[in-house]
Amino acid sequence: MGAFDVLRIAGSGLGMHQTWLDALASNIANANTVVSTDQTAFQAQLVMAGARQDGGVDVTGIALSDPEGMLVHDPDHPLADAEGYVRAPAMDMSAQMSELIMAQRGFQASAQVTKFAQDTYSTAIGIGSR
Template sequence: MADPLVTTLKIASSGLNAQSTRLRVVSENVANAQTTGATAGSDPYQRKTVTFGSTLDEITGASIVRVADIGTDDTPFVEEYDPGNPAANADGYVKRPNVNMLTEMMDMREANRSYEANVQVVKQAREIINMTIDLLRS
């Protein structure tokens, strides 16, 4: 069985990695919120989603979080009348990405808070390790 502090650090670091990936995906969605298709009638950028899963860490025996999948959101595209746009279909409608900025901002805030919580766990574990080293020196 692994040291509880090592297990704690492993769990927190897996959370940091997962939330970092989530923040990257949210950033991609925000950056492409206005990206239309390249040709007439083509599909625009499709919102990406992150699905988490858990896995057993063989070394520590702890259940850690991982990114199970980066998928796409199947929400329908919004069509907007813009006949001058190169991506417009024969009727003058352009498909817009299915990215909702409010949803992305909420996801970003939640991921940021989860990331910060995992950072605090790492800081606390590091502090406990330093206190233990100080005790051993005495």
């Protein structure tokens, strides 16, 4: 492993976790978005990650949740159909919040590794310049 491989690997982790955090933020912001029953529901973004040959990680794709969502009986809603239903996202908020914690911790860990590597390299350069 080269001297700067740690920074490259941690940087890839930062990028992947940032994408995951962005997707979760969008999902949580749209958790209560309802549409009429003749439209598709908000589709939550599901980030897929995969290992790279060099030890890093990349976002390999973003899958979308079921466009059918779920029907919610809310006859007072302005978008309700004749039977009083609206279409809401099929999303479990507790799962989204759990994933948010995991993504935050992963981002923090990658950031800490980056900081430690930078500090180590700075110390090594300081020793070498004496």
